[in-house]
Amino acid sequence: MSAQITVTQAINRAIDEAMAEDEGVILLGEDVAAKQGGGVFKISAGLTEKYGENRVRATPISEQAIVGACVGAALAGFRPIAEIMLMNFVTVAMDQIVNHAAKLRFMSGGQTHVPLVLRTTTGVGVGFGGQHSDMLEAWFAHVPGLKVVTPSNAADAQGLMRAAIACNDPVIFIENILCYGLKSDDPGPGHIVPLGKAAVTREGSDCSIITYGRTVLDALEIAERLAGEGISVEVIDLRTIAPYDEATVTASVEKTGRALVLHEAVKQYGTGAEIASRLNEKLFGKLKAPVTRIGGAFSAVPMANALEQAWIPNKDAIADAVRTAMNWKG
């Protein structure tokens, strides 16, 4: 068996490599420096020791000031990484993200740009409740100028982080808490996964499940289950949510004729709506069944485990949705 690496180690390695190569890569966030333990989820462990406190700066609890400082440093030619401890707290920094990071390239007519990575973490299923679990990727995907990325495995986490840091546009990098411990074969140093490229994680011929982040695991499990019933499911991991790899998605659904978009975020007004709509525009007449969506329930994420599990996209429902598409009579 080849060497394995966790998502946590992979992100840490990507940042470490980028910091070693470029003095302009700096990290700002609450508790990120060695003195505070190297980050709540240990993503920045060991970096202060190597690069010093000027480059790994533990900040006050000041989300606007953290993102704003990263915007300013980026304007001055740096490649800052802002850590927002949990995704719900990006709400505090929305002005800096939406009005400034996303728009300064455009509003300046291309004179300035903001190569910043905003790292954040979230996830349903850890009992954090309503204000610490939201998946808000659709908010950012809706803003012209922002790229939105989320890995589903360690190798991608490393490669996408390298690409995000190298990107000359602002990138929202979403990590799922439940994925941190996942292991992949170690891709080795210098691994890069280009932004905007989806992965066909499992090939199939009957139905495409288009997903990203933790629900890729659910999709793979369901694909395996349905294979036993003679249904061949193709799983597409978007990796970059915005702008997404429309060519790969369209080609897959053109082949299978059926599509289900799956995400952990609330279904209403989510990225699934965008992808489903674009598939309809591109493939109307070629589809064997309507494109469907599965997402989280339309409520705040509940704390009680039983409720939280009811909130999360249900695996049986995913399997049923594929079966319904297979049996669609029009």
Next chain:
Amino acid sequence: MTETIDRDKLRDIYTRTMRVARADEKFRSLLMTGKLAVIYYTVRGQELVSAAAMAALEQDDYLVTTYRGQHDQIAKGVPLNPLFAEIAGKVGGTCRGKGGSMHITHPDSGVMVTTGVVGSGLPIANGLALASQNRGDGKVTIVCFGDGATNIGAFHEAMNMAQLWKLPVIFLCQNNRYGEHTAFADHTKVDSIVTRAKAYGMEGVKVDGNDAILMYNTTKAAVDRARAGEGPTLIEAMCYRMMGHFFGADFSYMPKEHLAEMAAEDPLPRLRQLMLDHQFSEAELDAIVADLDVQMDAAAEFAANSPLPGPEEIRKDVFEEEIAA
């Protein structure tokens, strides 16, 4: 502080002030004669504050300012032709007409951000200053904002962070006594913004922003402190917005007596008197203004003749790579 000043510096401040004043006058006349139809935040009454402050900085020092920032931009050195064209929304503008008066950027003169969101420039200024601190390039960042902005959370977060990290940044509050229609006393309970600097352990100075020598010397001292690694300074420069929030806006809420009182402190005649007191001749001062007016006419003509941006501009600069039609 001994209020003396070098003669060349005084001439420099006068020229910057009058460049701001004549540009503002030109814009108001273009608006009144219908040659221009844009929203315009006049800087009448605040010309000197930024002229004296920017005269204490170098061209490559950074500036972050707001929608009411034309005085800051001109004083910092943004060339008039592209500035006029940008405000008119023309392709020859600093930002190809995609920014407009509220979003001027011109890195060659150090103008990195002009923001329309009250108070949001301060955290960004910290980041520019942080970059200078890490690089050791000796640059100073100045961020301008109004009194109203000091009640936004970003102000407080940024002040704390700047002082914590001793960033080479200057927070220049231009206290023009109004935040849109709300008078200072109706939006802020302390009688002075400078009190808030103390709350963050920061150096804070309150000055008469219409006193050219004092304003210059105060800024210069803050610049020297920042370059020496001694950290940020908050300057509260007292001035007065002599017109409505934007040009043409009703300002009946501003008491007539107060307006009259403030008119007596108009920075422009006061600066002229100061120049005369320093033995500059009427002829020399008039010649400076006459030369500036030629530049204003040329800039207005440049803007008028510059084409409008084409629709293809919408696809450019959203991301580094052009987006599909």
